[in-house]
Amino acid sequence: MSSPEKIDVDVxxxxxxxxxxxxxxxxGVLAALIVTMGFxxxxxxxxxxSVFGYFAILLGIVGAGLGSVAYLVLDRVLARKSTRLTxxxxxxQ
Numbered sequence: 001m002s003s004p005e006k007i008d009v010d011v012x013x014x015x016x017x018x019x020x021x022x023x024x025x026x027x028g029v030l031a032a033l034i035v036t037m038g039f040x041x042x043x044x045x046x047x048x049x050s051v052f053g054y055f056a057i058l059l060g061i062v063g064a065g066l067g068s069v070a071y072l073v074l075d076r077v078l079a080r081k082s083t084r085l086t087x088x089x090x091x092x093q
Contacts, residue, residue, distance in 0.1 A: 004088045004089045004090070004091075005088075005089045006086050006087070006088055006089075007086070007087045007088075007089070008084055008085070008086055008087075009084070009085055009086075009087050010082045010083070010084055010085075011082060011083050011084075011085050012078055012079055012081065012082030012083070013078045013081070014075060014078060014079075015071060015074050015075055015078065017068075017071055020067040020068060020070055020071035020074075021064050021067050021068055021071070022064075022067075023067055024063040024064045024065070024066050024067020024068065024070070025060045025061075025063050025064040025067065026063070027063045027067070028056070028059035028060040028061070028062055028063025028064065028066075029056045029059065029060050029063070031055075031059045031063065032052060032055035032056040032058070032059045032060070033052065033056075035055050035059070036048060036051050036052040036055055
């Protein structure tokens with residue numbers, strides 16, 4: 001039997017992308033709800049639902065973008081904290 005092969009590997013934490021993306025979009029939609037309910041329109045040209053829809057799309061996209069930027073920043077910070085470990089191959093019999 002030969003000795004097991006040792007390999008140096010980098011181990012690091014990595015966040016998941018989708019929770020940041022969806023969370024940012026939800027925060028954007030919540031901000032749209034606050035903006036829509038916070039300001040009463042003086043004209044009857046647009047209904048409150050249509051104003052909410054426009055703001056939800058706009059602020060949802062902005063929120064998703066900011067969530068993505070937050071993901072990239074956190075991923076970069078966690079990449080700096082990676083550690084180098086030695087892995088040993090295990091024979092499975």
